[in-house]
Amino acid sequence: MRIAVGFKVTPDFEALRAADWARVAAAADAEGRAQATRYVRRVFGVFDEAALELALRLRDARADDGLPTGLAAFTVGGPDASPFLHTLQALGFDCLRVDPGGGPASAADTAEAAGALDFAPAATAALVAACARQLGADILLLGERGGPGGSGTVPFLAAEALGRPCVTCVTAIEPAGADRLRVSFRADDGPVRALTAPPCVLAVGNAVVSMLRVPTLKERLAVRDVPVTQFTAADLGVDVGVALDRAPAVRSLEPVDRSRAGIVVTGATAAEQARALYEGHLRARLEAL
Amino acid sequence: MSLSREAIVEGLRGILGPEAVVTDERVLVENSVDNFRKLQNIFDVHVMPVPAAIVTPTNAREVAAVLTWANEHGVNVIPKTGGTATEGGLESAVPDSVIMDGSAMNEIVKIDPYNMQATVQCGVPLQVLEDRVREHGLTTGHSPQSKPVAHLGGLVATRSIGQFSTLYGGIEDMVVGLEAVFPNGEICRIKNVPRRAAGPDIRHIVIGNEGALCFITEVTVKLFPYLPENNRFLGWTLMDMKTGFEVLREVMVGGYKPSVARVYDPGDAGLHFSHFAAPDDCVLLFMAEGAEGIAKATADGIQAIVDRHPECTQVPSEYIETWFNDLCWGPDKILAEDERIRQTRNVNRTTEISADWSSINDIYQAARQRIIDEIPDITMMGGHSSHSYINGTNMYFNYFFNVVDVGPEEETEKYYLPIISIIVEETLKRGGSIVHHHGMGKARAPWVRDEYGSSYYMLETLKTSFDPNGIMNKGTIFPI
Ligand SMILES: Cc1cc2nc3c(=O)[nH]c(=O)nc-3n(C[C@H](O)[C@H](O)[C@H](O)COP(=O)(O)OP(=O)(O)OC[C@H]3O[C@@H](n4cnc5c(N)ncnc54)[C@H](O)[C@@H]3O)c2cc1C
Numbered sequence: 001m002r003i004a005v006g007f008k009v010t011p012d013f014e015a016l017r018a019a020d021w022a023r024v025a026a027a028a029d030a031e032g033r034a035q036a037t038r039y040v041r042r043v044f045g046v047f048d049e050a051a052l053e054l055a056l057r058l059r060d061a062r063a064d065d066g067l068p069t070g071l072a073a074f075t076v077g078g079p080d081a082s083p084f085l086h087t088l089q090a091l092g093f094d095c096l097r098v099d100p101g102g103g104p105a106s107a108a109d110t111a112e113a114a115g116a117l118d119f120a121p122a123a124t125a126a127l128v129a130a131c132a133r134q135l136g137a138d139i140l141l142l143g144e145r146g147g148p149g150g151s152g153t154v155p156f157l158a159a160e161a162l163g164r165p166c167v168t169c170v171t172a173i174e175p176a177g178a179d180r181l182r183v184s185f186r187a188d189d190g191p192v193r194a195l196t197a198p199p200c201v202l203a204v205g206n207a208v209v210s211m212l213r214v215p216t217l218k219e220r221l222a223v224r225d226v227p228v229t230q231f232t233a234a235d236l237g238v239d240v241g242v243a244l245d246r247a248p249a250v251r252s253l254e255p256v257d258r259s260r261a262g263i264v265v266t267g268a269t270a271a272e273q274a275r276a277l278y279e280g281h282l283r284a285r286l287e288a289l
Numbered sequence: 290m291s292l293s294r295e296a297i298v299e300g301l302r303g304i305l306g307p308e309a310v311v312t313d314e315r316v317l318v319e320n321s322v323d324n325f326r327k328l329q330n331i332f333d334v335h336v337m338p339v340p341a342a343i344v345t346p347t348n349a350r351e352v353a354a355v356l357t358w359a360n361e362h363g364v365n366v367i368p369k370t371g372g373t374a375t376e377g378g379l380e381s382a383v384p385d386s387v388i389m390d391g392s393a394m395n396e397i398v399k400i401d402p403y404n405m406q407a408t409v410q411c412g413v414p415l416q417v418l419e420d421r422v423r424e425h426g427l428t429t430g431h432s433p434q435s436k437p438v439a440h441l442g443g444l445v446a447t448r449s450i451g452q453f454s455t456l457y458g459g460i461e462d463m464v465v466g467l468e469a470v471f472p473n474g475e476i477c478r479i480k481n482v483p484r485r486a487a488g489p490d491i492r493h494i495v496i497g498n499e500g501a502l503c504f505i506t507e508v509t510v511k512l513f514p515y516l517p518e519n520n521r522f523l524g525w526t527l528m529d530m531k532t533g534f535e536v537l538r539e540v541m542v543g544g545y546k547p548s549v550a551r552v553y554d555p556g557d558a559g560l561h562f563s564h565f566a567a568p569d570d571c572v573l574l575f576m577a578e579g580a581e582g583i584a585k586a587t588a589d590g591i592q593a594i595v596d597r598h599p600e601c602t603q604v605p606s607e608y609i610e611t612w613f614n615d616l617c618w619g620p621d622k623i624l625a626e627d628e629r630i631r632q633t634r635n636v637n638r639t640t641e642i643s644a645d646w647s648s649i650n651d652i653y654q655a656a657r658q659r660i661i662d663e664i665p666d667i668t669m670m671g672g673h674s675s676h677s678y679i680n681g682t683n684m685y686f687n688y689f690f691n692v693v694d695v696g697p698e699e700e701t702e703k704y705y706l707p708i709i710s711i712i713v714e715e716t717l718k719r720g721g722s723i724v725h726h727h728g729m730g731k732a733r734a735p736w737v738r739d740e741y742g743s744s745y746y747m748l749e750t751l752k753t754s755f756d757p758n759g760i761m762n763k764g765t766i767f768p769i
Contacts, residue, residue: 011564017614023607039611041564083559083568211628214635214668214691217661269308 001062001179001198002070004137005055005093006128006158007048009081010147011037013255021255028253037115042080044212045150047143051204053212054173055141056091062175074131076100076124077114082228089223090215096135096229098127100240116247118149123243125157130236132162138198139181144168144205149250155203167196169205292362294385297341300362301387304354309393311343320369320388325377325701325732328636331627332697338384340367345393349468349476349506352389356504356760357474359387365763366472368500370412370440375639376730378447378499382764389504391442397421398507406465406481408509411442428515430457437619442505447728448497452616453548454676455541456578457513459726461496468507469495472756481509494751499728500762502755514580521577521588524609525601526570530554531650532600533573537677538646539594540575545587549576549613549675554653556671557687565608573601574609634692635668638705640712644721645681649674653684656715660708666691676725683725686712709733734768 016024016039024039044052052073059069073088074096075081085095100117117124124146132140140162145152159166172184176195183196186205196202233240263281267273292300301310311317321337322329329335341364346352359366365386369379379388394410397418401407402425409418416437419429432451433439439449445467450459457463466481479492495503527533533552540550551574553561558572566572573595577587595601630636644652653672660670672686688708692700713723713736723733723740738745752759752767763769 015615016611020611020614023611038564039607041561080564083563086568209632211632213633214689216691217667217670271308 001067001138002072002136003055003058003139003141004072004074004132004135005048005051005141006131007052007073007075007084007143008045008146008150009042009075009077009084010045011040012043013040013148013253016040016255018255021253025253028250042084044084045143045145045147046210047145047204049143049212050207050210051141051143051202052088052093053209054170054204054207055093056213057209058173058175058181059092065175067175067178070094072096072135072137074098074128074135076117076127076131085228086220086223087212087215089226089228090219091213094135094229096131096231098131098236099230099232100127100244101232115250116244117240118146118247119151119250120240120243120247121151121153122157123238123240123247125154125161126238127233127236127240128154128158129161130238132158134231134236140164140199140201142201142203144170144203155201159201162199162201164199164201166201166203167194168203170202171205171207172209173202292364292385294341297362297364297385297387300358301342301344301355304358305344305346305351309345309347309351311345312341314339316343317341320379321381323372323374323377323379323730325375325380325705325730326698327627328630328692328697328700331630334696334698336698338381338386340381340388341385343369343388343390345390347393349470352391352470352504352506353474353476355387355389356470356472359760360472360474360758363758364760366500366504366760367762368442368446368504370442370446371414371435371438371444373435373439373443374447374730375727376724376732378728378730378762378765380731380764382731382769386763391504391506392440394442394506395440400425400427400512402427402512405512406509407512408481408507409441410507411440411445411505413441415439415441415444422512423515425512426515427512429463429510430513431460431463431510432617434616434618436617438623441508441510445496445505445508446499448726450676450726452675453576453578455550456546456548459676460510461493463510464492464496464508465511466509467492467495467505469503469505471503472758472760476506477503478507494755497728499730499765501766502751502761516579516581516584519578519581519584520610521584522574522606522609522613523577523588523591523595524572524574524604524606525595526566526572526604527598527601528569528571530571530653532598533571534646534650534674534682536573536595536598536601537674537682539597540591541677541679541682543590543594545590545594547575547587547591548578549574550677551575551673551675553673554657554671556669557673559671560669560687561612562608565604576609576613634697635689636692636700636704637687637689638708639685639687639727640709641683641685641725641727642712642716642721642723643676643681643683643725644716644719648719648721649682649684652715652719652721656686656712659711659715660688663711664690664704664708666693666704681721685725706732713739729766731764731768734764734766737766737768 062069071093073093076098089095142155169186174182176182181196184193265277267276317340318335367388370391392412395412396410398408433449466479468478470476553572555569558566562572577584667690669689674682676683690704695703
């Protein structure tokens with residue numbers, strides 16, 4: 001069984017303090033998104049990170065059953081994905097990077113193109129599907145949604161392009177014999193656990209396992225000289241030019257206010273605080289139940 | 290004869306009343322360790338002796354009463370305030386210890402903007418004090434990464450240091466006076482004066498005692514004008530740590546006092562600066578602050594020094610400023626890190642040492658290489674220098690490893706202590722100090738004699754004189 005995981009490297013805007021947003025927003029206004037993101041470190045898209053770890057756990061579980069699994073990981077993006085690809089190589093993935101711009105000669109094009117692709121899900125999906133084909137993947141594993149600005153439609157569009165079924169909101173994947181998987185996902189009416197036969201596309205959602213394991217220095221050293229396969233969109237036979245030209249450009253960025261109103265419960269002792277909490281905030285609600 | 294657990298609880302209730310004596314088993318178990326054995330709390334696998342009770346005195350008299358009683362009955366007392374200790378200072382080394390939690394003593398006693406000093410009880414979180422003095426346009430100048438959670442009592446007890454230390458100094462440069470209670474119940478107040486030459490500076494018996502000599506109840510610290518509008522940030526990438534140490538030295542010897550002066554090795558830089566530094570880059574950074582003219586002169590002077598090193602490539606100052614603004618660790622980050630460890634079993638640990646300029650690079654190189662060669666499952670081995678002085682600097686080793694084939698409770702013995710012992714060995718060999726700012730705790734106590742050499746006599750005499758029955762935080766600083 002061959003599993004390919006598509007992932008995206010995104011700016012960690014969550015790490016920015018409110019005060020620094022002004023700077024990011026100004027850079028976005030003046031020079032576009034690519035410039036605004038230079039102030040923040042990069043991270044794996046959160047759902048993609050879960051997908052990568054689920055793939056590793058699936059490989060390990062299959063190995064316990066004596067079943068071989070081929071793992072590949074790919075990303076569509078610029079060279080800022082290199083350290084991430086290196087980490088994945090050390091964890092045992094074959095790695096592929098697709099350059100959506102003009103190739104290594106034009107790093108700026110690449111960054112701009114990668115930024116523009118954020119708002120061109122059909123073009124992204126076409127590239128993702130082409131990668132899955134290129135890698136001979138039985139299972140294409142994706143995060144449900146990319147980074148900031150992600151539409152959440154790429155897994156569906158990629159599945160359509162590949163002509164494969166797509167399971168979304170995946171929370172766990174277990175082996176079920178040599179050629180099948182047992183996939184847990186969240187449906188509208190609750191959690192479901194179903195037997196799935198590849199080829200298929202699985203889009204990982206709020207999985208309990210959300211963090212990628214870390215390779216040791218020795219594992220990193222072992223793959224230091226292993227090159228990452230690189231393709232341009234043209235190499236894969238995908239024309240993203242029109243989509244990129246039409247993709248909306250970012251003109252400004254602003255943080256989403258996620259703060260919630262709060263009440264500080266006071267009291268000299270823990271008992272007094274508990275009483276204040278109960279009398280003032282819980283009692284009426286509990287009685288209304 | 291030692292008291293039973295029940296008798297200890299009974300005795301404490303008699304002194305403080307039942308409200309101030311916590312005996313909830315769950316709370317006690319969680320308090321048997323601190324960050325040194327934090328995996329025991331993260332994975333809920335506890336193997337340390339469980340304390341008998343946690344007491345929460347509200348004033349120095351109550352502290353004195355409990356200490357006098359414990360001294361009489363030979364009950365081990367572990368002082369605590371913010372609970373952010375990293376070196377086992379809060380760990381129960383012996384069964385039926387009593388944790389004396391000063392966090393209920395949390396009053397800001399006085400802010401005195403004219404004499405530029407503030408007096409607080411030991412349980413005031415540094416962030417609370419900092420926010421209050423900012424209302425006066427002032428700052429404490431103290432900014433350890435644990436600022437949102439650490440309290441003034443613990444910060445003084447550990448000889449802590451903050452990110453702006455190169456300008457403001459460590460806590461020992463900030464404390465002007467304090468109040469502390471000794472095991473025999475003696476309440477001692479050291480008055481607040483700018484300086485005095487009336488014999489040895491007894492503040493230093495208390496600062497850094499880690500709860501092994503006395504309990505700190507009140508502290509007075511200096512205040513400084515807060516002028517963030519003048520802050521200047523400077524940053525460079527460079528290829529090796531040796532050059533980085535050399536630049537730091539030139540800046541210090543040149544007489545400049547940036548508030549922040551740091552050099553990160555490639556491993557550590559990769560954690561913070563991967564958005565602008567290449568994987569093999571070191572990162573050198575500075576922050577200059579203070580009155581406008583001083584901040585400008587400091588930044589200009591540093592710029593001129595680094596300009597003499599063409600191997601350093603300057604980066605936009607905004608990169609450094611944005612990074613810097615997100616450096617402190619509040620409870621949210623601590624919880625997120627715990628969750629990361631729970632899922633990945635990949636653990637981040639740190640060990641800080643100091644040495645003179647001639648030795649620091651050798652210690653860094655030797656310890657780093659040995660750890661990579663000798664310790665299994667290392668996923669990152671790096672570090673940075675973050676506190677510089679005219680005669681040397683510190684090295685803050687920052688490392689990660691996967692916990693493999695052992696239970697979480699064995700992580701300390703299999704990985705952490707062997708790494709510490711390599712760092713300690715390489716440091717001692719070259720005449721450095723094995724602890725720069727986290728305290729000895731119980732983690733590095735086994736090396737206390739090597740650290741002190743012939744001056745151990747003086748240290749030991751403090752212990753035997755002030756705590757002759759050995760009831761203060763057994764195993765901390767002084768191994769059992
Ligand atoms: C995320 C994180 C970041 C950190 N960053 C820094 C940093 O930048 N710089 C730095 O120096 N340290 C740092 N530390 C270490 C720690 O925050 C400091 O050692 C701090 O000074 C401890 O203060 P606390 O109030 O939490 O003390 P506690 O953890 O409660 O106690 C620490 C030690 O002091 C003793 N003690 C506590 N209160 C008293 C008292 N009233 N009287 C006598 N003894 C007492 C305890 O017995 C113990 O040995 C960090 C820790 C964490 C977890």
